[in-house]
Amino acid sequence: MAEQQLDPAALAKVLGVEAAVVRAWLEGDGTKLPLHHIVKLQETYGYSPKWLANGKGDSKLSGQIEPELDEPSLAFDIVEIPPNSFRRIPVVGMAQLGDNGHFSDIEYPVGHGDGFLTFPTNDPDAYGLRCNGDSMRPRIKHNEFVVIEPNRAITNGDEVLVKSQDGRVMVKELAYVRDGVVHLSSVNERHGMLRVPQDQIERLHYVGGIVKASAWRPD
Known part of the structure; x- marks a missing residue:
């Protein structure tokens, strides 16, 4: 938000939610950013979905192919379902x-x-x-x-x-x-x-x- 000069109301407008939802995320109660909002931030500002989801890797896309986002539990790891x-x-x-x-x-x-x-x-x-x-x-x-x-x-x-x-x-x-x-x-x-x-x-x-x-x- 600081890099993009966004306050809660501005970020809420980008993501199509109310500002109260963004403020709840900022309270640090452990809530993870939902997957569809991660995709929106990737498309809008070029942030890495892997970094947005779990803080790993570079914050911005490097030009390399990013893992395709699907269900949250499968987003960045190959999981074999018995x-x-x-x-x-x-x-x-x-x-x-x-x-x-x-x-x-x-x-x-x-x-x-x-x-x-x-x-x-x-x-x-x-x-x-x-x-x-x-x-x-x-x-x-x-x-x-x-x-x-x-x-x-x-x-x-x-x-x-x-x-x-x-x-x-x-x-x-x-x-x-x-x-x-x-x-x-x-x-x-x-x-x-x-x-x-x-x-x-x-x-x-x-x-x-x-x-x-x-x-x-x-x-």
Whole structure:
């Protein structure tokens, strides 16, 4: 920010978030910069995505080929996923990617649902949702699926499934929690910050992965 002469409001405008989100990053609570924001800073200012993600290497691109960014855990290391880690994940409903979400609970026996996805996860309670809307585009596209891992811990910057007591179910990015209010942002800058009182949230689960529509299979 100092090199580019940016204050929190200016950086927030570049990344399409509210200034409060940037100020939360600067408080030093251990929150990592989300991947899509790393890509934006790389494209805008030429910073190395590897350096932005974990502080390693030169801060600016050197002209050499940088590792292609994908999922955060795979961004800079080749990770072999054991074949026995893949599981059939039941698809149990739909989540809205905009601010006004809905969730179609489908009553199926445990381990079954409206078709399934094959995905590597250690969470025995993992489930899938079909996504509808564009607020997380290009990160999550309309009609793609997310795999939810309800037993995994959540930190600021994570993509999360949020179900409020009024029935809304949304996939958002957890910006921060302050004074009993959960602040949620969207990748798509056309959608602003959403604030939900913490005591009105029924479910706040970690989004473990994004799965293409072509990966869905019927039961």
